[in-house]
Amino acid sequence: GENVGLHLPTLSVQEGDNSIINCAYSNSASDYFIWYKQESGKGPQFIIDIRSNMDKRQGQRVTVLLNKTVKHLSLQIAATQPGDSAVYFCAENNAGNMLTFGGGTRLMVKP
């Protein structure tokens, strides 16, 4: 591997189960949030996003939930597959199109 996720918290799930990855963001003024997936040797890849005027958004097998009251974001992956194994980052946009990234979670899917 490329050391991505070496020191990050790890979530281990069984193949086929649902995964929930959590993120606390820092700025109450942030109005746009993104979840990224990063596999070893690659840059972050967009998964799903949500704007602050929404509290839930669904994609294919993924759902993002936003709780502005407690500044919390979660990513739910349904029927987790081995190909979902990666490091997941949340990011918030609060000024000037710049993104601030959360700490990241390493997802390991057991076959």
Added chain:
Amino acid sequence: SAVISQKPSRDICQRGTSLTIQCQVDSQVTMMFWYRQQPGQSLTLIATANQGSEATYESGFVIDKFPISRPNLTFSTLTVSNMSPEDSSIYLCSVVEYSGYTFGSGTRLTVV
């Protein structure tokens, strides 16, 4: 979305030397960014690369250490100067368009 090519994809460099990383985008983009990802950690924004003017650096990053060029709307370079082992990281460029943010695959730098 834009396609980003970064060069080199990886390098091993001697301390005290400098490395210039290139970021080429297949379309014109207004905003380009450079991030650093230290081993096992998240991404930290180094600077915004501004076309035709000096880059805007985030707290903790300075132009003398990380000079950035942005000669046009499709290309930027980041130089890591006078490298030390603490500079060993993945360096990524990113662009933002109407469709969202896109990242390059990164340059994996090891300083020995």
